[in-house]
Amino acid sequence: MKKLVIIPAFNEEGNLEKTILDIKENAPAFDYVIINDCSTDGTLAMCRRHGFSYLNLPVNLGIGGAVQTGYRYAYYHGYDIAVQFDGDGQHSASYLPEMAERLEETGSDMVIGSRFITKEGFQSSSLRRLGIRYFTFLIRLLTGKKITDPTSGMRMINRKLMEKFTEEYPKDYPEPESVVTVLSEKHRVTEMPVIMNEREEGSSSISLGNGVYYMVKVSFAMVIARMKR
Amino acid sequence: MMSLRLQLGIIFIMLVVAGSIVHFLRxxxxxxxxxxxxxxxDVVIIILAIFPRAMVWLSQILGVASPVNMVLFVGLCLSLVVIFSLSMSVSRLADKVRKLSQEIAIIRKDVFDGDNRVREEMNNIKD
Structure with missing residues (x-):
């Protein structure tokens, strides 16, 4: 079983070292690759200095394109499992082995690490939680399935979905939309309770200013994703 | 009705435009x-300028008061079609750029990793 951790990184100089250490210590069976999406800080220099495994994108592709690069790499190199993992210190690598077990045992195509099953750890602001609950509602409306944490960036997939995501993956804010696509095509998605931390450095890609655009774009994309099949 | 001067003016400008399109094509x-x-x-606008009666007829059907406005309206609609087709081709180009960038990033890593492997093998031979 070849397993790969995909770490999309845009200006993550401050968090990356800790993240890699976390993976090496707590998920030693996993390979990892950092996707440097044209960071303007010292992310690339740090990857080189420490000899980290990284992919350096020649042009900025945004989070969707960066993660897709990881899936493409995993697919080309024969990995059986790939997991998206944020480089900003929000995720803990200690959950990865259990996620892989769940993926195999339940025969799922995707396992999502959810903050909202046991409701422990960092729960995000109330406004964000409201938005997340709305996505949960919309997914249920569109597919009939319950996903408690559709915006979670901690998602593990098998080779079947790797191939699918290599062909097509949303450009920005990809998580809720791709969940709808995957569920619409009758793939199996399970969730697993995880505890996430508040990010240590950097800020969320979604601020109040583009929050409205985010909600409208993602809602629309989810409906279109459902209509494709 | 359209004045002859306006008709000739429109036709002249559209011919210049057609000429420059051919120039850029070459x-x-x-x-x-x-x-x-x-x-x-371009051709549609020229035809409408030559046969203003077609426009009078069209403008009556659509309820546009002046045939000149009809020319502008038809031109605008056709321009919108061209602009929309540009939006589509920009999207397609963006998809291609995305895929190419990803392939480049992966190939660069593969080459780099391959180099290391080659170097290690060379070192082993020396020992």
Whole structure:
């Protein structure tokens, strides 16, 4: 079983070292690759200095394109499992082995690490939680399935979905939309309770200013994703 | 009705535009696909300028008071079609750039990793 951790990184100089250490210590069976999406800080220099495994994108592709690069790499190199993992210190690598077990045992195509099953750890602001609950509602409306944490960036997939995501993956804010696509095509998605931390450095890609655009774009994309099949 | 001067003016300008499209085609500054769309708009406007009665007829059907406004309206609609087709081709180009960038990033890593492997093998031979 070849397993790969995909770490999309845009200006993550401050968090990356800790993240890699976390993976090496707590998920030693996993390979990892950092996707440097044209960071303007010292992310690339740090990857080189420490000899980290990284992919350096020649042009900025945004989070969707960066993660897709990881899936493409995993697919080309024969990995059986790939997991998206944020480089900003929000995720803990200690959950990865259990996620892989769940993926195999339940025969799922995707396992999502959810903050909202046991409701422990960092729960995000109330406004964000409201938005997340709305996505949960919309997914249920569109597919009939319950996903408690559709915006979670901690998602593990098998080779079947790797191939699918290599062909097509949303450009920005990809998580809720791709969940709808995957569920619409009758793939199996399970969730697993995880505890996430508040990010240590950097800020969320979604601020109040583009929050409205985010909600409208993602809602629309989810409906279109459902209509494709 | 349209004045003869306006008719001739429109036809002259559209001929100049058609000439420049052909010029850019020869210099390969524009793809045939897009040049054809623009030439189509150009020709439609010329036809309407030559046969203003077609416009009078059309404007009566659509309830537009002045045939001149009709020319502008038809031109605008056709321009919108061209602009929309540009939005589509920009999207397609963005997809291609995305895929190429990803392939480049992966190939660069593969080559780099391959180099290391080659170097290690060379070192082993020396020992």
């Amino acid at each position: 210099r390969k500054s524009i793809d045939f696909r897009y040049a054809l769309a623009w030439l189509f708009v």
